[in-house]
Amino acid sequence: xxxxxxxxxxxxxxxxxxxxxxxxxxxxxxxxxxxxxxxxxxxxxxxxxxxxxxxxxxxxxxxxxxxxxxxxxxxxxxxxxxxxxxxxxxxxxxxxxxxxxxxxxxxxxxxxxxxxxxxxxxxxxxxxxxxxxxxxxxxxxxxxxxxxxxxxxxxxxxxxxxxxxxxxxxxxxxxxxxxxxxxxxxxxxxxxxxxxxxxxxxxxxxxxxxxxxxxxxxxxxxxxxxxxxxxxxxxxxxxxxxxxxxxxxxxxxxxxxxxxxxxxxxxxxxxxxxxxxxxxxxxxxxxxxxxxxxxxxxxxxxxxxxxxxxxxxxxxxxxxxxxxxxxxxxxxxxxxxxxxxxxxxxxxxxxxxxxxxxxxxxxxxxxxxxxxxxxxxxxxxxxxxxxxxxxxxxxxxxxxxxxxxxxxxxxxxxxxxxxxxxxxxxxxxxxxxxxxxxxxxxxxxxxxxxxxxxxxxxxx
Ligand SMILES: Cc1ncc(COP(=O)(O)O)c(C=O)c1O
Numbered sequence: 001x002x003x004x005x006x007x008x009x010x011x012x013x014x015x016x017x018x019x020x021x022x023x024x025x026x027x028x029x030x031x032x033x034x035x036x037x038x039x040x041x042x043x044x045x046x047x048x049x050x051x052x053x054x055x056x057x058x059x060x061x062x063x064x065x066x067x068x069x070x071x072x073x074x075x076x077x078x079x080x081x082x083x084x085x086x087x088x089x090x091x092x093x094x095x096x097x098x099x100x101x102x103x104x105x106x107x108x109x110x111x112x113x114x115x116x117x118x119x120x121x122x123x124x125x126x127x128x129x130x131x132x133x134x135x136x137x138x139x140x141x142x143x144x145x146x147x148x149x150x151x152x153x154x155x156x157x158x159x160x161x162x163x164x165x166x167x168x169x170x171x172x173x174x175x176x177x178x179x180x181x182x183x184x185x186x187x188x189x190x191x192x193x194x195x196x197x198x199x200x201x202x203x204x205x206x207x208x209x210x211x212x213x214x215x216x217x218x219x220x221x222x223x224x225x226x227x228x229x230x231x232x233x234x235x236x237x238x239x240x241x242x243x244x245x246x247x248x249x250x251x252x253x254x255x256x257x258x259x260x261x262x263x264x265x266x267x268x269x270x271x272x273x274x275x276x277x278x279x280x281x282x283x284x285x286x287x288x289x290x291x292x293x294x295x296x297x298x299x300x301x302x303x304x305x306x307x308x309x310x311x312x313x314x315x316x317x318x319x320x321x322x323x324x325x326x327x328x329x330x331x332x333x334x335x336x337x338x339x340x341x342x343x344x345x346x347x348x349x350x351x352x353x354x355x356x357x358x359x360x361x362x363x364x365x366x367x368x369x370x371x372x373x374x375x376x377x378x379x380x381x382x383x384x385x386x387x388x389x390x391x392x393x394x395x396x397x398x399x400x401x402x403x404x405x406x407x408x409x410x411x412x413x414x415x416x417x418x419x420x421x422x423x424x425x426x427x428x429x430x431x432x433x434x435x436x437x438x439x440x441x442x443x444x445x446x447x448x449x450x451x452x453x454x455x456x457x458x459x460x
Pocket of ligand 1 (some may be wrong): 069126127128129132154155156157207211212240241242243244268269
C-alpha cells in the first residue's frame with residue numbers, strides 16, 4: 001500500500017472517498033480492525049448525526065442503539081451542548097496557572113449530585129484515566145498494595161485499569177502488569193469475604209452492572225454487602241460508574257439502586273455529552289486528605305487537559321440537561337418496557353439464551369453454537385449486529401468480554417416507537433434463524449448483495 005506523501009488537510013479529509021478512508025485506516029490505524037469492520041458491513045461512511053439518528057453518504061438513516069458504548073446518553077450533537085461549547089470559545093481553554101471557574105463549578109456540581117459523601121474531584125479525559133486515578137488514590141490513602149476486582153470486569157486498557165480488568169485475553173500480552181491485583185467472581189459474596197478479610201487490599205473496584213462482561217446485573221444485596229465488608233476491613237469501596245453513570249440504568253447513578261455510598265467513584269463516557277472527552281474520579285474528603293492532603297503531595301496526580309474549559313462547560317451543561325429533562329426516570333420507564341418485550345421474545349425464540357439489564361442498559365445473550373471453531377462460536381452476536389445494521393438500519397454491538405451478548409444502550413432520549421422498531425427487528429431476525437449457521441449465511445448473502453449493488457452502481 002502506497003504511503004501518503006503529503007499532509008492531508010481537514011478539508012481534504014472531509015471530501016475524501018470511502019476507499020481513501022479504508023486505505024488510511026488500514027495503513028495508519030489498524031488493518032485487522034479495518035477488515036473486521038468491512039466483514040460485518042460496518043464500513044459505511046456516516047455523514048451526519050443528530051440525537052438518535054445517524055445518516056450515511058447514500059442518504060440512509062440509522063438508529064444508534066450502541067450509543068457510543070454508553071457515551072451518548074444525550075444523543076449525538078445535542079444543540080445545547082454545541083451552544084455551550086460556543087459560549088466559552090473566547091475563554092482560555094488551557095491555562096494551568098489559574099483556578100478554572102468552569103472546572104471548579106463542574107467539580108462542585110458533581111459533588112452535589114453524587115452518592116454519599118463524595119466530594120473531591122480529579123478531572124481527566126477518559127474512563128481508564130478515572131480508574132487509574134482511583135487506584136493510585138486508594139494505594140496512597142491506605143498504604144496497602146492489593147487491588148481487588150471481579151472476573152469478567154472491564155475497567156479500561158491503560159496499565160493500571162487493565163491490571164484490574166478481569167479478562168485474561170486483554171491482560172496476557174502485557175504481563176507483568178501492576179502487582180497485587182486479584183480477582184473474585186462477580187456477585188459471589190464468599191470469595192470476596194475471604195479475600196478482603198486478609199486486610200491486604202487498598203480497594204475493591206466494581207461495576208454496579210458489568211457492561212463489557214455481558215450486561216450482568218449482580219444478585220440483590222451483593223453490592224451493599226460488599227460495601228459493608230469493605231468498611232469492616234479498611235478497604236476502599238470503589239464504584240466504576242463509567243458506563244452505568246448519568247442516568248443509564250434508570251437512576252442518575254447505578255449506586256442509587258442499592259443506596260450505596262462509595263468511597264471513590266469513576267465517571268466518564270456520557271459526562272462529555274458525546275462531544276468531548278471528560279472523566280472524573282470522585283472521592284470522599286477523608287480519603288483524598290489521606291492520599292494528597294499535604295502541600296508536597298498535592299501535585300502527585302495531575303493531567304494537562306483535565307478540567308479544560310471546553311470539556312468542563314460541556315460536562316456541566318450535560319448534567320443540567322440530564323436533571324432538567326428527568327432523563328434517568330425516563331430511562332427507567334422505557335427500559336422496563338423494552339426489557340419486558342425482549343424477555344418475552346427470549347421465551348419464544350430458541351436463538352436467544354437470556355435478556356437482562358437495568359434501565360436502558362440491556363444485553364441479549366445468544367446460545368453459543370455447539371460446532372465450529374472457537375472464534376466462530378463466540379461471534380453469533382456479531383452476525384446478529386451485522387443483520388440489524390444491514391437489513392434494519394439499527395446500530396448495535398457485542399460486549400467486549402462476552403461476544404455472544406449484544407448490548408442496547410441507546411441515548412436516553414430514545415422514543416417508544418424507536419424502541420419498538422429495534423425490538424421488531426430483533427424479533428424478525430431471531431424468528432427466521434434457528435442457529436448461527438443460518439444467521440451467518442444470511443449476513444454473508446446480504447453483504448455480497450450490497451457489494452454487488454455498489455459495484456453495479458459505480459459502473460453505470
Ligand atoms: C466500566 C468501564 N470502566 C472503564 C472504561 C474505560 O473507559 P475509556 O474507554 O473511556 O478509557 C470502560 C469502557 O468501556 C467501562 O465500561
